[in-house]
Amino acid sequence: MKAQGAGRTLRFRLFLLAASGLLPLALVAVMVLAYLSREREHDTQQAALAMSRALATAVDAELEATTGILQSLAASGELVPQRLDEFHALAARIAQRQGWRTITLADAKGRVLQSSALDVHEAAPQAVEPESLQRVIVTGQPAVGPVAEGSFRRGPAFAVRVPVTVDGQLQYVLSAIVPVERINSVVERQHLPNTSVVAVFDQKLQRVARSRLNSSPRPSPSLESVLRQGHAEGVSTTTTLEGVRSRTGYVRLANSQWVIATGLSVEDAERGMLGVVGAFTAGLLASLGLAAFVAWHFARDVSEPIERLEAAASTLGHGEHVHVGTLGIAELERVGEALELASADRERAARERRAAEAEREMLLARVTEALRRAEDAGRSKDEFLAMLGHELRNPLAPMATALHLMARKGDPATRGEREVMERQVAHMKRLVDDLLDVSRITGKRLAMRVQPLRLANLVRHAAEALQPVLGLRRLDVDVAPDAEDLWVSGDEVRLAQVLNNLLGNAIKFTGTEGHIALRLRAQGDQAEITVLDDGTGMPPDVLEHIFDLFYQAPQESDRARGGLGLGLAIVRSLVEMHGGTVAATSSGAGRGSCFVVRLPTIAVPEASAQARGSAALPAGKGRILLVDDNHDAADTAAALLELSGYEVKVAYDPGVALTLLDSFRPDVAVLDIGLPGMSGYELAQRVRAHHNCSHCHMVALTGYGTSADVEKARSAGFAQHLVKPASPDALLNAVQLGLERQKA
Incomplete structure (x- = not known):
């Protein structure tokens, strides 16, 4: 072994040491470059999606503004059969002021009665795009049609339509024919980068607007295949009509189903990475060369101090005073100092004592930090248990209701399996309740x-x-x-x-x-x-x-x-x-x-407490609005209520629930609290303010069940508070109690 070791010089060993130190750095740098490349791609996609979202907000605002103007026009006093001439003049002024092609008025059967672009008594042509007109007549809701070429051949335009109801009945459909230049102006106002391509497509994927002119009226084949998947929004890599490979983000408008897509050039996004890779490669080669030079230069400066240390060690072995002197290398200087101080027992003992004191202080600091982390962990555990209990209750609610529905349908073939599931769901509910109780007890929040x-x-x-x-x-x-x-x-x-x-x-x-x-x-x-x-x-x-x-x-x-x-x-x-x-x-x-x-114990009270609990109230006729973003929970609860003889409307989104109130007058509203975009408390206040639900009985159905949650629900206008998973009997009793209070 000695002969083998003697063949390797100090210079060679120093070079290997320097090179081995550079190897992990090179590996880490390669991984960092790969990570940066992925992050660059992700950031580009997110930037494209953010641009699409911003433009979607602007386009949606433009369409909503048009709808709002039409709804204001629909509420004008001139829109009655006796004053249609005056309404025609008003519509013509508004259409001219807004830059629209025309405003048309159709009856409840879809026949166009008049157009602001024609004389009041001149027969108006039928709708060029009747699909959206029929959709308004059937649904009673505003609609935005696809791009179409009108009968006057004045360029592509689209229709924004709103219903006009009188005493709850559809009487007219009011439409604004808007040129696509309005959307083009919205696109131009966005100040988009020169490397981006932005396009707006209607629900049939026909082009409404595009930041770069192109003769094709449809998206590129790669983009069209992505958009036809029907997602609300997303990101992908596509190729533009100009043949540019791009990171594309798209957003689909909820009301009109129009799509806004933004593509950012891949070449522009990745251009900076080439410089980073080149700089890294050059730096690595330069580092290897420098390592070889340093190994050669410093090897001779290390040999002489090592020989002096060998002599000092021999002197120390003979029990003589050691003096090493200046060696010029920090590490070897420390070795020399250790040899010099080895003979000073008293000073060595003092250093050890000071080191022990420093170690005790460090241990004390570690113990203090450990205690703090334990307290933080305890708080995090309580918060985790509370959130875990709430999240577990959400799936338990539809499972329990579905099992109750299966029992009521009485299929004997699945009775054994159903009873097993009922026992296991009850067991899971007990475990969830235990978790929540532990969290409340340890957090001193149990009421x-x-x-x-x-x-x-x-x-x-x-x-x-x-x-x-x-x-x-x-x-x-x-x-x-x-x-x-x-x-x-x-x-x-x-x-x-x-x-x-x-x-x-x-x-x-x-x-x-x-x-x-x-x-x-x-x-x-x-x-x-x-x-x-x-x-x-x-x-x-x-x-x-x-x-x-x-x-x-x-x-x-x-x-x-x-x-x-x-x-x-x-x-x-x-x-x-x-x-x-x-x-x-x-x-x-x-x-x-x-x-x-x-x-x-306490003294016997003067009057004995009345027996608690009562038989489930019989189901009766009534209209129920059920709002829950958990589709399974909403569908199973709705099936239970419908099976019990109620008329039920289900909404998975608070905005859809408010829209339903325009044509549905519920007696009882059962609302989830943790809804997307709008809490159940805010939804309850807006439902209560609606003219079709001013006296509606409100029931909160939620996974949060502390006394503070109950009090907050009451403050928001809820008459009852049910904790998920509420039993089918509890839900039916709450609904029936609300109906009885309505009758009273």
């Missing part, structure tokens, strides 16, 4: 609705609710005579949750033919609830952590008992929030478990 409660009723109801899942297990309920009138001050829902969690835990760890006991006793000024089972029991090391958050006893690899380790932690938190205590005992593995809950 309690405290009222006097009779514990005997609560215990018996909990036992009755458990019967469907007991199987062959036996459940004994024992309420002592002196405990029949035990009352506590608490939240009925949360105390029922405590009993359900304890009984569910007992079922989970008790055999299929085991025995469970539920007892209620009076112990001084406290009520004692005991849950006993003869199941698997718990060893002492499990008992020590049984109420810890996310703790689970050791299980087999199949995790047959499942769970998240939240149920008992929630039990302890809820019991303590009621001023009580909970404890668990077990004689060991296989000898069963015992859980004891103690709650402070």
